Amino acid sequence: EAGVVQSPRYKIIEKKQPVAFWCNPISGHNTLYWYLQNLGQGPELLIRYENEEAVDDSQLPKDRFSAERLKGVDSTLKIQPAELGDSAVYLCASSLSTSTGELFFGEGSRLTVL
Amino acid sequence: GENVEQHPSTLSVQEGDSAVIKCTYSDSASNYFPWYKQELGKGPQLIIDIRSNVGEKKDQRIAVTLNKTAKHFSLHITETQPEDSAVYFCAASNSNYQLIWGAGTKLIIKP
Numbered sequence: 001e002a003g004v005v006q007s008p009r010y011k012i013i014e015k016k017q018p019v020a021f022w023c024n025p026i027s028g029h030n031t032l033y034w035y036l037q038n039l040g041q042g043p044e045l046l047i048r049y050e051n052e053e054a055v056d057d058s059q060l061p062k063d064r065f066s067a068e069r070l071k072g073v074d075s076t077l078k079i080q081p082a083e084l085g086d087s088a089v090y091l092c093a094s095s096l097s098t099s100t101g102e103l104f105f106g107e108g109s110r111l112t113v114l
Numbered sequence: 115g116e117n118v119e120q121h122p123s124t125l126s127v128q129e130g131d132s133a134v135i136k137c138t139y140s141d142s143a144s145n146y147f148p149w150y151k152q153e154l155g156k157g158p159q160l161i162i163d164i165r166s167n168v169g170e171k172k173d174q175r176i177a178v179t180l181n182k183t184a185k186h187f188s189l190h191i192t193e194t195q196p197e198d199s200a201v202y203f204c205a206a207s208n209s210n211y212q213l214i215w216g217a218g219t220k221l222i223i224k225p
Contacts, residue, residue, distance in 0.1 A: 004157070042203050042215030043158065056212065091157050098211040101146060105157025 004106035012112045018080035021109045025094030035091040116141045120216030133191045135219045137204035146207035199223045
């Protein structure tokens with residue numbers, strides 16, 4: 001069974017440029033999460049989807065970040081414009097549902113903003 | 115607000131010895147406590163979890179204990195091996211199914 005797939009794995013951009021990350025969750029998983037992880041810290045939730053509905057986006061900086069999950073499967077996370085402080089690893093995870101427990105993470109997309 | 119404190123931030127043990135990582139949580143309504151292992155360049159992976167109706171759970175060399183009264187839970191790894199070297203995260207799930215994560219423990223296994 002394929003795991004959670006993220007792309008790109010690495011992205012280097014200059015500040016004020018846009019960037020987008022893509023996530024393909026495990027087939028059949030209704031819940032999809034985007035997390036931000038800074039070096040030496042735990043993951044921080046940005047947004048959680050139940051199917052195509054964003055049910056928790058309270059931590060998403062909506063002035064520059066946006067996300068979508070078309071047809072309740074793949075998801076994209078966009079930053080426009082990127083700032084120096086956005087340099088981090090962006091992790092996507094999926095689970096069967098919110099209440100089932102285990103999250104399956106992708107390998108992450110490492111963003112460097114110069 | 116809700117938070118999870120994790121200690122120590124770095125733990126170095128001799129191969130074959132035991133390792134213990136401790137976490138405390140603030141939300142008394144938390145009912146699910148997973149532990150994740152993260153290897154370099156990879157996403158976290160669940161290694162064991164426990165729910166609030168259980169005090170202890172064991173899976174081969176790994177065990178988790180939960181003290182609801184004190185709001186503590188711990189990860190125990192026995193007979194440590196080089197492949198146990200990684201960063202370990204504890205987390206607690208609140209009543210809204212949100213996971214609150216600890217800051218992580220870097221476990222180093224010395225040969």
